[in-house]
Amino acid sequence: MGHAEKKRCDMTDRREANNSSAGQVDHPDPKIKVRELTIHYGKVRVLNNLSLDIQKNEILSVIGPANSGKTSFLRSLNRLNDFEPNIRMSGSILLDGRNIYKDLDAEGLRKRVGMIFALPIPLPRSIHDNITYGPRLAGDHDKSALDQLVEDSLKAAYLWDEVKDRLRSSALKLSGGQQQRLCIARTLALKPEVILFDEPCSGLDPISTAKVEESMMELKKNHTIVLVTNNTKQAARVGTRTAFFLMGDLVEIDSTEKIFTAPADSRTNDYIIGRFG
Amino acid sequence: MAKLRKFKEAIIEKLIFLSGIASIVFVALIFIFLLREGISVLRSTSLGAFLGGKFWYPISDPPKLGILPLILGSLLVTLGAIAMAVPLGIAAAFYIAEVAPSRLRNILKSFVEILSAIPSVVLGFLGITILVPFLKRFLDLPTGLTAFAGSIMLAFMAMPTIISISEDAINAVPREYKEGAIALGATHWQTLHRVIIHGALPGIIAAAMLGIGRVFGETMAVMMVTGNAAVIPNSLFEPVRTLTATIAAEMGEAAKGSPHYNALFAIGIVLFVISFLINLTADLFLNRSRRR
Numbered sequence A: 001m002g003h004a005e006k007k008r009c010d011m012t013d014r015r016e017a018n019n020s021s022a023g024q025v026d027h028p029d030p031k032i033k034v035r036e037l038t039i040h041y042g043k044v045r046v047l048n049n050l051s052l053d054i055q056k057n058e059i060l061s062v063i064g065p066a067n068s069g070k071t072s073f074l075r076s077l078n079r080l081n082d083f084e085p086n087i088r089m090s091g092s093i094l095l096d097g098r099n100i101y102k103d104l105d106a107e108g109l110r111k112r113v114g115m116i117f118a119l120p121i122p123l124p125r126s127i128h129d130n131i132t133y134g135p136r137l138a139g140d141h142d143k144s145a146l147d148q149l150v151e152d153s154l155k156a157a158y159l160w161d162e163v164k165d166r167l168r169s170s171a172l173k174l175s176g177g178q179q180q181r182l183c184i185a186r187t188l189a190l191k192p193e194v195i196l197f198d199e200p201c202s203g204l205d206p207i208s209t210a211k212v213e214e215s216m217m218e219l220k221k222n223h224t225i226v227l228v229t230n231n232t233k234q235a236a237r238v239g240t241r242t243a244f245f246l247m248g249d250l251v252e253i254d255s256t257e258k259i260f261t262a263p264a265d266s267r268t269n270d271y272i273i274g275r276f277g
Numbered sequence B: 001m002a003k004l005r006k007f008k009e010a011i012i013e014k015l016i017f018l019s020g021i022a023s024i025v026f027v028a029l030i031f032i033f034l035l036r037e038g039i040s041v042l043r044s045t046s047l048g049a050f051l052g053g054k055f056w057y058p059i060s061d062p063p064k065l066g067i068l069p070l071i072l073g074s075l076l077v078t079l080g081a082i083a084m085a086v087p088l089g090i091a092a093a094f095y096i097a098e099v100a101p102s103r104l105r106n107i108l109k110s111f112v113e114i115l116s117a118i119p120s121v122v123l124g125f126l127g128i129t130i131l132v133p134f135l136k137r138f139l140d141l142p143t144g145l146t147a148f149a150g151s152i153m154l155a156f157m158a159m160p161t162i163i164s165i166s167e168d169a170i171n172a173v174p175r176e177y178k179e180g181a182i183a184l185g186a187t188h189w190q191t192l193h194r195v196i197i198h199g200a201l202p203g204i205i206a207a208a209m210l211g212i213g214r215v216f217g218e219t220m221a222v223m224m225v226t227g228n229a230a231v232i233p234n235s236l237f238e239p240v241r242t243l244t245a246t247i248a249a250e251m252g253e254a255a256k257g258s259p260h261y262n263a264l265f266a267i268g269i270v271l272f273v274i275s276f277l278i279n280l281t282a283d284l285f286l287n288r289s290r291r292r
Ligand SMILES: Nc1ncnc2c1ncn2[C@@H]1O[C@H](COP(=O)(O)OP(=O)(O)OP(=O)(O)O)[C@@H](O)[C@H]1O
Pocket: A041, A046, A064, A065, A066, A067, A068, A069, A070, A071, A072, A073, A084, A230
């Protein structure tokens, strides 16, 4: 991974950077601290000097029109961008005060910062195997502990009751909504501290969406959550705070109520009432 | 209007059907022709004596038409080639698809294409002038014209097929699978061997089979470097003669309708059947990899 090495050096540590641009000054100890994050793909800049904090036990909703850099931002938080061939990054991202590109190894980071994708892609194996996949990769093979983990994870993802009688059948037989909750359970099995959701409900019907949102609200109690969504109503429903991205810029970040009732920037208002995007 | 379109579609459908049928008909005709010319070999020898006979003296009187040395020659050269080309080719495919930085990847891919474009005579020519003397000197053999030299030549010929088809299979593994594993904390290497090999395996096996099929029927380069001695080989480092080389070398001098002539056609049948089986296996695996 030659390019990953290079990027790591670009990511300068700026712990002392000014906090006031980050929306909330009253939390001295954020879970994730992003400072002056800029991302280029080749010559195209997709994120522009972004600074924000993500607090413990909050759901930070990220909204914005297509191509505003929401996914790129999310993928930089667990270093999934490491595999992009011509990406360039600068700025810093701190998890509990430690620079994720310099002080942490990528695999360890990804276990602490889990990711749920828009398209749920279970492995073509059983439900049980899907959930134990991550722990087994990490070298955990204790059978009874794994069985317990499967149950706990499925319960936390609000899927246990629907699948408890067929844990050994193929995950591909589940419905789309169930597959998405299985992917959530699979991530939870790694006991992450932060969970990143990238439009997790874009392919789901309203009932499945409600179930996913319900599990997010529950997960918030013990996790820090970042939710990228194209659905502003969803952001309003579940977000503790909401950030509005536009063309790679962070326009505004504030409490969800403020963003949806009295945004400071007129562009935020335009987006929310559906004038563009 | 709708009627006209229906009519057009019916015609196009029929044409496509005909071209599909044509290829079947050609294969059938070739096989019938081979069968008609080759089957008469059973008038001068039994099936067992033909396939299992240890001596190929087609112009002695009476001729001895045992093709076992030729079958073994072909198998030995092919197996040697497989042993080299399959592991190397698959490893190269993985390197190109998953590890190499993009500049190097493009360079390597063009090299593979160039390799596949070299005519087999030219490879054979390089084999005779460079490889054979080198083997003789380096391994201290009585002659460098050996099954081993043929295997090396054939490995060169099979590699481009194996590399490019395996690479396609690796690239066809959905990006979402890889990212899913990576997001669950898998290392790059774990992702390679748990997710990507698993997903690409049928395609990789098909690639190997097609590579094998490609070299099994190869004639020119093998004929030039293997020494062409129709005796049962004891090791890779002895001269051998393959089925294909036998047909190519002797067809010109066999009198039409003679037992020798018929035997060469019968060898053609044997080649046809073996190649068919190899390709059939490859097809089965390719279909399996596409269905996912
Ligand atoms: N791997 C990549 N290589 C090059 N450009 C990319 C890559 N990924 C994203 N981009 C570009 O970066 C810009 C931001 O993309 P991103 O996916 O972050 O937007 P987004 O806000 O998530 O959009 P959407 O709402 O459509 O998901 C887009 O213009 C996109 O084309």
